[in-house]
Amino acid sequence: MQNATDQMRTGLNDESIAIQSAVSHLIQDHSHGDVQGYIDRVCSEMRKSASPGHQIIVSMHGTYLKAGNSSPESKSILSQYDFSKPQSIQWNEFSQHQLVVGHQSGEEASVFVIETLKNVRRAIRKKVLIQLAVLGILGLLAAGIVNYVLLKIVGRPLSQLLKTVENITSGQLGAVAPSFSSSEINQLSTAINSMSMSLNDNDRDRRYQMEKARKIQQYLLPQGVQIPGLETAHIFEPADSVAGDYYDFLPLSDGSWLICIADVSGHGVPAAMGAAMLKSLLLAASEKSPFDLIRIIKEVNRQFAATILPGNFASMFLARWKPESRALSWVSAGHLPGILIRDSGSLDSLKSTGLLIGLDANAEWEQLDTVLSPGDRILLFSDGVTESANSQGDLFGLARLTSWFSLVNERPLIVAIMKINEVIAEWRCNSSPNDDLTLLALKCELVPYLKNSEHQASTVYEEVQSVPQ
Structure with missing residues (x-):
């Protein structure tokens, strides 16, 4: 504010110099009335433009003229001074009375240009407000321009790039972002496209490898094997391309058969590798006699525990x-x-007889025995069956599975387990299984006694062993 006051004082001094020069010329050829008219016009113009409290006093040879109406306060103050004798006035006193004075003396006339400090401050505030308003308008205009430029150059392209990234995230590998005029944005678009293509290539290679793994696993499962005295039916549904479930029918050289179903912990590739390992171990253990189940499972367990991850x-x-x-x-x-399920309709359970495989290399198991009659049916399954959940999180469960197996007991074996699988799919709202699912059904058949049946089983055994594993 002090700087603005000093600038106003300088301006009033400049004005007084100009008026003094003009008045000095006027009084040579004109009357005092002409001088009065001149300073009245000047004062009037100044009041219109920027100085509402503008006053001009001209002192000429003992008399003075005044233009402009002063406020009562400034009029009272100015009356204390004799402007006809300007040399007697102490100019620094005016600042004490809230007045700003510009002064110029000459031989013909002395000029005083006076403005109240209140008016000076009002004018300064008005000027500052106008400047702030102009700056505000310019700022809003600049913000609008910047916002438009950012929207056009950055905002829309980034939205398009974000959409492309979201498509890639949702599984649309290979999605391509458009090119842009901005080199920086276009560089980012190129990087996203490169990433998308790389992910797509990797996924295609992964799917190809998984398809090969699926075919290999399918080849490891029994294909078209017929067991004397047993009808078989099976359903195998991996949660991923490959599964940790495994089942097999292996002929032994003495005419008997091994029937196996296993479930390796987890699912996907690690579980599938464990299942393939179990098949290899079981094949190796079943080649040696005696064909004792406890010996076979102990050997499989010992080797499996030594090779799998903790x-x-x-x-x-x-x-x-x-x-x-x-x-x-x-x-x-x-x-x-x-x-x-016996042919009579009674139910029995083929219960567990020992620990899981792989937990303890020295684990022990008990062997249980039964004799089947023609028409008896057995259902073996993995936990992906009983642990299938509906939308409320309720599990299908063993009791429900047993009930449905009883309901379809009179149907052909393959039809029966297909119906059970259909019911399980409906239970989980036809969504993909969260775990590998295997159903293995057996039915005891009445077959005539063959004298050479042991020889026939041995022949099948030799044929199976000759197939590359």
Whole structure:
């Protein structure tokens, strides 16, 4: 504010110089009335423009003229001074009375240009407000321009790039972002496109490899094997391309058969590798006699525990079927109990007889035995069946599975398990299974006694062993 006051004082001094020069010329050829008219006009113009309290006093040879109406306060102050004798006035006193004075003296006339400090400050505030308003308008205009430029150059392109990234995130690998005029944005677009193409190539290669792994696993499962005295039906649904579930029918050289279903912990590639390992171990253990289930499962467990990662394990139901006597023996390493429905309609359970495989290399199991009659049915399954959940999180469960197996007991075996699988799919609202799902059904059949049945089983055994594993 002080700087503005000093600037006003300088301006008043400049004005007084100009007026003094003009008055000095006027009084040579004109009357005092002409001088009065001149300073009145000047004062009037100044009041209109920027100085509403403007006053001009001209002192000429002992007399003075005045233009402009002063406020009562300034009029009272000015009356204390004799402007006809300007040399007697102390100019620094005016600042004490809130007045700003510009002064110029000459031989013909002395001029005083006076403005109240209140008016000076009002004018300064008005000027500052106008400047602030102009700056505000310019700022808003600049903000609008910047916003438009950012929207056009940055905002819309970024929205398009974000949409492309969201498409890639949702699985649309290979999605391509457009090009842009901005080199920086276009560089980002190129990087996103490169990433998208790379992800798409990697995914295509992964899917190709997984398809090969799926075919290999399918090849490891029994294909078209017929067990004397047993009808078989099975459904195998991996949660991923490959599964940790495994089932098999292996002929033994003495005419009996091994029937196996296993479930390696987890699912996907790691579980599938564990399942393939179980098949190899079971094949190796079943080549040696005696064909004792406890010996076989102990050997499989010892080798499996020594090769898998800590914390991994598997459940396994392993049975031995003797067609001539229709005797079924089994050991179960923590596997879910199989369901046995007799031809009479009575229910029995093929319960677990020991620990899971892989937890303890020195684990022990008990062998249980039963004899089947023609028409008896057995359902073996993995936990992906009983742990299928509906939208409320309720599990399908063993009781519901047993009930449905009883309901479809009179249907052909493959039709029966297809119906059970359909019911399970409906239970989980036809969504993909969260875990590998395997259903393995067996039905005891009445077959005539063949004298050379042991020789036929041995022939099948030799053929299976000759197939590359």
